[in-house]
Amino acid sequence: MAAPTQRFSNRVENYVKYRPGYPGETIDFLAKEAHLTKQSLIADIGSGTGIFTRLLLDKGYTVYAVEPNEAMRNSAEEQLSGYANFHSVDGAAEDTTLDKKSIDLVVCAQAFHWFDQEKTKAEFKRILKPGGQAALIWNNRQIDIDAFAVAYELLLQQQSSDYNEVNHRNITDVNFTNFFKGGKYKVAKYNNVQVFNEDGLIGRAFSSSYIPPKDTAAGQTFLTELKALFEQYQTDGTVNFVYQTEIYLGKV
Numbered sequence: 001m002a003a004p005t006q007r008f009s010n011r012v013e014n015y016v017k018y019r020p021g022y023p024g025e026t027i028d029f030l031a032k033e034a035h036l037t038k039q040s041l042i043a044d045i046g047s048g049t050g051i052f053t054r055l056l057l058d059k060g061y062t063v064y065a066v067e068p069n070e071a072m073r074n075s076a077e078e079q080l081s082g083y084a085n086f087h088s089v090d091g092a093a094e095d096t097t098l099d100k101k102s103i104d105l106v107v108c109a110q111a112f113h114w115f116d117q118e119k120t121k122a123e124f125k126r127i128l129k130p131g132g133q134a135a136l137i138w139n140n141r142q143i144d145i146d147a148f149a150v151a152y153e154l155l156l157q158q159q160s161s162d163y164n165e166v167n168h169r170n171i172t173d174v175n176f177t178n179f180f181k182g183g184k185y186k187v188a189k190y191n192n193v194q195v196f197n198e199d200g201l202i203g204r205a206f207s208s209s210y211i212p213p214k215d216t217a218a219g220q221t222f223l224t225e226l227k228a229l230f231e232q233y234q235t236d237g238t239v240n241f242v243y244q245t246e247i248y249l250g251k252v
Contacts, residue, residue: 014207046111050076148233185250
Protein backbone atom coordinates (compact mmCIF):
# COMPACT_ATOMS: atom_id res chain seq x y z
CA MET A 1 0.00 0.00 0.00
CA ALA A 2 1.39 3.39 -0.97
CA ALA A 3 2.33 5.81 1.80
CA PRO A 4 -0.60 8.17 2.48
CA THR A 5 1.45 11.27 1.72
CA GLN A 6 2.43 9.97 -1.72
CA ARG A 7 -0.77 8.31 -2.90
CA PHE A 8 -2.00 11.20 -5.04
CA SER A 9 1.24 12.28 -6.71
CA ASN A 10 0.22 10.87 -10.11
CA ARG A 11 -3.42 11.98 -9.85
CA VAL A 12 -3.09 15.72 -9.34
CA GLU A 13 -4.51 16.83 -12.70
CA ASN A 14 -7.66 14.73 -12.31
CA TYR A 15 -7.93 15.80 -8.65
CA VAL A 16 -7.94 19.48 -9.59
CA LYS A 17 -10.45 19.04 -12.42
CA TYR A 18 -12.90 16.53 -11.01
CA ARG A 19 -12.98 16.49 -7.23
CA PRO A 20 -16.10 18.09 -5.71
CA GLY A 21 -16.17 21.48 -4.09
CA TYR A 22 -18.07 22.27 -0.90
CA PRO A 23 -21.41 24.03 -0.38
CA GLY A 24 -21.28 27.66 0.71
CA GLU A 25 -23.12 26.69 3.89
CA THR A 26 -19.96 24.89 5.01
CA ILE A 27 -18.00 28.13 5.36
CA ASP A 28 -21.01 29.91 6.88
CA PHE A 29 -21.30 27.19 9.53
CA LEU A 30 -17.61 27.43 10.41
CA ALA A 31 -17.70 31.22 10.55
CA LYS A 32 -20.58 31.18 13.01
CA GLU A 33 -19.70 28.21 15.18
CA ALA A 34 -15.94 28.83 15.31
CA HIS A 35 -16.50 32.59 15.87
CA LEU A 36 -14.27 33.56 12.97
CA THR A 37 -13.29 37.14 12.22
CA LYS A 38 -11.25 38.62 9.39
CA GLN A 39 -8.27 38.39 11.73
CA SER A 40 -8.68 34.66 12.27
CA LEU A 41 -5.78 32.43 11.25
CA ILE A 42 -6.84 29.11 9.76
CA ALA A 43 -4.70 26.03 9.13
CA ASP A 44 -5.96 23.78 6.33
CA ILE A 45 -4.23 20.49 7.13
CA GLY A 46 -3.85 18.02 4.29
CA SER A 47 -4.87 20.85 1.99
CA GLY A 48 -4.03 18.96 -1.20
CA THR A 49 -4.58 21.01 -4.34
CA GLY A 50 -6.31 23.75 -2.36
CA ILE A 51 -9.99 23.07 -3.08
CA PHE A 52 -11.14 24.00 0.43
CA THR A 53 -8.32 26.51 0.93
CA ARG A 54 -9.67 28.63 -1.91
CA LEU A 55 -13.13 28.86 -0.29
CA LEU A 56 -11.54 30.25 2.87
CA LEU A 57 -9.30 32.65 0.96
CA ASP A 58 -12.28 33.97 -0.99
CA LYS A 59 -13.88 34.93 2.34
CA GLY A 60 -10.79 36.91 3.30
CA TYR A 61 -9.33 34.56 5.90
CA THR A 62 -5.59 34.03 6.24
CA VAL A 63 -4.89 30.37 5.52
CA TYR A 64 -1.83 28.23 6.18
CA ALA A 65 -2.21 25.34 3.73
CA VAL A 66 -0.23 22.42 5.14
CA GLU A 67 0.40 19.63 2.62
CA PRO A 68 3.16 16.98 2.62
CA ASN A 69 2.69 15.84 -0.99
CA GLU A 70 4.93 17.97 -3.20
CA ALA A 71 2.93 17.55 -6.42
CA MET A 72 -0.34 18.54 -4.75
CA ARG A 73 1.27 21.41 -2.85
CA ASN A 74 2.83 22.75 -6.07
CA SER A 75 -0.57 22.63 -7.77
CA ALA A 76 -2.12 24.65 -4.95
CA GLU A 77 0.69 27.19 -5.13
CA GLU A 78 0.19 27.61 -8.89
CA GLN A 79 -3.52 28.24 -8.43
CA LEU A 80 -3.52 30.30 -5.25
CA SER A 81 -0.31 32.31 -5.24
CA GLY A 82 -2.29 35.41 -6.24
CA TYR A 83 -3.93 35.53 -2.81
CA ALA A 84 -1.92 37.66 -0.38
CA ASN A 85 -3.52 35.75 2.52
CA PHE A 86 -2.33 32.33 1.25
CA HIS A 87 0.64 30.62 2.90
CA SER A 88 1.85 27.27 1.58
CA VAL A 89 3.50 25.00 4.15
CA ASP A 90 5.50 21.84 3.58
CA GLY A 91 4.31 19.91 6.61
CA ALA A 92 2.05 17.12 7.80
CA ALA A 93 -0.82 16.72 10.24
CA GLU A 94 1.50 15.11 12.75
CA ASP A 95 4.17 17.80 12.30
CA THR A 96 2.75 20.98 10.80
CA THR A 97 5.82 23.17 11.56
CA LEU A 98 3.36 25.92 12.61
CA ASP A 99 3.97 28.00 15.72
CA LYS A 100 2.60 27.00 19.09
CA LYS A 101 -0.83 28.48 19.92
CA SER A 102 -0.96 30.38 16.62
CA ILE A 103 -4.12 29.06 14.94
CA ASP A 104 -7.80 29.92 15.54
CA LEU A 105 -9.29 27.10 13.48
CA VAL A 106 -7.91 23.90 11.99
CA VAL A 107 -9.78 22.41 9.03
CA CYS A 108 -9.21 19.00 7.47
CA ALA A 109 -11.21 18.55 4.27
CA GLN A 110 -11.27 15.00 2.91
CA ALA A 111 -8.02 14.30 4.76
CA PHE A 112 -8.37 13.27 8.41
CA HIS A 113 -8.74 9.55 7.61
CA TRP A 114 -5.15 9.55 6.32
CA PHE A 115 -3.67 10.88 9.58
CA ASP A 116 -2.16 9.20 12.64
CA GLN A 117 -4.93 10.28 14.96
CA GLU A 118 -3.05 10.35 18.28
CA LYS A 119 -0.07 12.26 16.91
CA THR A 120 -2.41 14.60 15.03
CA LYS A 121 -4.43 15.27 18.16
CA ALA A 122 -1.28 16.27 20.05
CA GLU A 123 -0.13 18.51 17.20
CA PHE A 124 -3.49 20.25 16.86
CA LYS A 125 -3.57 20.89 20.60
CA ARG A 126 -0.11 22.43 20.26
CA ILE A 127 -0.90 24.82 17.40
CA LEU A 128 -4.43 25.89 18.39
CA LYS A 129 -4.98 29.02 20.42
CA PRO A 130 -6.93 28.65 23.69
CA GLY A 131 -10.55 28.17 22.65
CA GLY A 132 -9.56 27.25 19.09
CA GLN A 133 -11.39 24.44 17.33
CA ALA A 134 -10.86 21.78 14.66
CA ALA A 135 -13.26 20.93 11.83
CA LEU A 136 -13.15 17.51 10.16
CA ILE A 137 -14.94 17.68 6.81
CA TRP A 138 -15.88 15.11 4.18
CA ASN A 139 -17.87 14.92 1.00
CA ASN A 140 -19.54 11.60 1.76
CA ARG A 141 -20.68 10.00 -1.49
CA GLN A 142 -24.14 8.51 -1.10
CA ILE A 143 -23.60 4.91 -2.16
CA ASP A 144 -27.21 3.73 -2.39
CA ILE A 145 -29.17 6.80 -3.44
CA ASP A 146 -29.92 5.49 -6.96
CA ALA A 147 -29.15 2.53 -9.24
CA PHE A 148 -25.99 4.16 -10.64
CA ALA A 149 -24.62 4.83 -7.16
CA VAL A 150 -25.18 1.20 -6.17
CA ALA A 151 -23.52 -0.10 -9.34
CA TYR A 152 -20.53 2.26 -9.01
CA GLU A 153 -20.00 1.21 -5.41
CA LEU A 154 -20.07 -2.45 -6.44
CA LEU A 155 -17.48 -1.73 -9.14
CA LEU A 156 -15.19 -0.14 -6.55
CA GLN A 157 -15.61 -3.11 -4.22
CA GLN A 158 -14.69 -5.51 -7.00
CA GLN A 159 -12.04 -3.69 -9.01
CA SER A 160 -10.20 -1.18 -6.79
CA SER A 161 -6.92 -1.94 -5.07
CA ASP A 162 -7.55 -1.10 -1.40
CA TYR A 163 -10.85 0.76 -1.34
CA ASN A 164 -12.18 -0.93 1.81
CA GLU A 165 -8.97 -0.28 3.74
CA VAL A 166 -8.66 3.44 3.02
CA ASN A 167 -12.33 4.41 2.80
CA HIS A 168 -13.03 7.44 5.01
CA ARG A 169 -16.25 5.75 6.12
CA ASN A 170 -13.98 3.68 8.40
CA ILE A 171 -13.91 6.78 10.60
CA THR A 172 -16.76 6.46 13.13
CA ASP A 173 -18.31 8.23 16.10
CA VAL A 174 -15.77 6.42 18.29
CA ASN A 175 -12.93 8.20 16.49
CA PHE A 176 -14.65 11.56 16.89
CA THR A 177 -15.40 10.97 20.58
CA ASN A 178 -11.77 10.11 21.22
CA PHE A 179 -10.45 13.03 19.18
CA PHE A 180 -12.55 15.91 20.45
CA LYS A 181 -12.20 17.33 23.94
CA GLY A 182 -14.61 15.65 26.33
CA GLY A 183 -16.05 13.71 23.39
CA LYS A 184 -18.10 16.78 22.47
CA TYR A 185 -18.53 18.09 18.94
CA LYS A 186 -21.10 19.68 16.64
CA VAL A 187 -22.25 18.13 13.38
CA ALA A 188 -23.61 19.80 10.25
CA LYS A 189 -24.62 18.12 7.00
CA TYR A 190 -25.40 19.67 3.62
CA ASN A 191 -26.39 18.31 0.23
CA ASN A 192 -23.83 18.42 -2.58
CA VAL A 193 -23.86 17.00 -6.11
CA GLN A 194 -21.60 16.64 -9.15
CA VAL A 195 -22.95 16.06 -12.67
CA PHE A 196 -20.61 14.20 -15.04
CA ASN A 197 -20.48 13.35 -18.71
CA GLU A 198 -18.45 10.24 -19.56
CA ASP A 199 -15.08 12.04 -19.58
CA GLY A 200 -15.90 13.68 -16.25
CA LEU A 201 -16.85 10.38 -14.66
CA ILE A 202 -13.61 8.81 -15.84
CA GLY A 203 -11.59 11.76 -14.51
CA ARG A 204 -13.40 11.66 -11.17
CA ALA A 205 -12.87 7.92 -10.78
CA PHE A 206 -9.17 8.04 -11.61
CA SER A 207 -8.62 10.93 -9.16
CA SER A 208 -9.12 8.34 -6.39
CA SER A 209 -5.98 6.71 -5.04
CA TYR A 210 -7.58 3.27 -4.75
CA ILE A 211 -8.34 3.04 -8.50
CA PRO A 212 -5.61 1.23 -10.47
CA PRO A 213 -3.64 3.70 -12.63
CA LYS A 214 -5.06 4.03 -16.13
CA ASP A 215 -1.80 2.89 -17.75
CA THR A 216 -1.98 -0.56 -16.11
CA ALA A 217 -3.88 -3.67 -17.17
CA ALA A 218 -6.06 -3.42 -14.06
CA GLY A 219 -6.73 0.23 -14.83
CA GLN A 220 -7.81 -0.58 -18.37
CA THR A 221 -10.16 -3.28 -17.08
CA PHE A 222 -11.64 -0.79 -14.64
CA LEU A 223 -12.00 1.80 -17.42
CA THR A 224 -13.87 -0.65 -19.67
CA GLU A 225 -16.31 -1.53 -16.92
CA LEU A 226 -16.74 2.11 -15.93
CA LYS A 227 -17.66 3.07 -19.50
CA ALA A 228 -20.18 0.24 -19.63
CA LEU A 229 -21.63 1.48 -16.35
CA PHE A 230 -21.97 5.01 -17.72
CA GLU A 231 -23.69 3.77 -20.87
CA GLN A 232 -26.16 1.75 -18.82
CA TYR A 233 -27.11 4.45 -16.32
CA GLN A 234 -26.61 7.80 -18.06
CA THR A 235 -29.58 10.08 -18.63
CA ASP A 236 -29.20 12.68 -21.39
CA GLY A 237 -25.47 12.00 -21.39
CA THR A 238 -24.80 12.48 -17.67
CA VAL A 239 -24.71 10.70 -14.32
CA ASN A 240 -24.68 12.22 -10.83
CA PHE A 241 -22.43 11.78 -7.83
CA VAL A 242 -24.58 12.74 -4.86
CA TYR A 243 -22.78 13.65 -1.65
CA GLN A 244 -23.58 14.68 1.87
CA THR A 245 -21.03 17.23 3.00
CA GLU A 246 -20.39 16.47 6.68
CA ILE A 247 -18.66 18.73 9.23
CA TYR A 248 -17.53 17.63 12.68
CA LEU A 249 -16.43 20.64 14.77
CA GLY A 250 -15.09 20.84 18.29
CA LYS A 251 -12.21 21.61 20.61
CA VAL A 252 -9.33 19.17 20.70
